[in-house]
Amino acid sequence: NAGVTQTPKFRILKIGQSMTLQCAQDMNHNYMYWYRQDPGMGLKLIYYSVGAGITDKGEVPNGYNVSRSTTEDFPLRLELAAPSQTSVYFCASSQDRGLIYEQYFGPGTRLTVT
C-alpha cells in the first residue's frame, strides 16, 4: 500500500493563479481531510469528507474548494491564489474503527504564492 499520496511536492504560484492539489489514498478509508500548517502553528482543518459525494467545511475554508467523487481521491482547489495561502498542505485519511479515527497523513505539498 502506498498509503496517502500527494502531488505536487512543491509549487510556486503567482497571485491570482489557480491550482489543484491532488490527494489519493489506497487504504479504502471513508474519511479524508485537508490541513494547512503555517510555521510554528498547529494543523488547521480546511475541508473534510466523510465519504464520496459528501464534503464539509473545516476551520479555515475560505479561498479553497474540494470535491470527492471517489473514495480514493480528494483534490483541493485554490482559486485566485493569495500570499496568505503560502503554507504546507497535508492531506490525511482515516477509517471508523468503532468511532475511533486514527488519521494518517500524506507527505505534504509546500506552496508559495508570490
Add this chain to the structure above:
Amino acid sequence: QKEVEQNSGPLSVPEGAIASLNCTYSDRVSQSFFWYRQYSGKSPELIMSIYSNGDKEDGRFTAQLNKASQYVSLLIRDSQPSDSATYLCAVNKGGANSKLTFGKGITLSVRP
C-alpha cells in the same frame, strides 16, 4: 482557553533521559487522544493513541490519560537523538465526529 494546549517549549533533554510532554484539552466530551511526531520538513506520523484513563505503553513511549483533569501526556524513556522532533497532541470529540483538533506542538531536542 484554547481547545488543545501544549506546554511551552522547546524542550531539551540529554540522551538517555525521560522526556515528558504534556497536553491539556478544554472539551470534557473528548474521547480519543493522539500523539503525532513530526520531523522537520516531514508530515505528522501517528505514534500513540489512547482512549481510556491510565497508561498505555508501546516500546519506549508511554501515553497517560486523565480525563478528570483533562490532560494527556507522552513519556519517552531512554531518549535518543533520533527522537528530536516536534510532537503534536490531537483530540477527537468522539461519536460520529471524525475531526481532530491539534495543539501547536512542542519541539523536543535530545542532546547527545
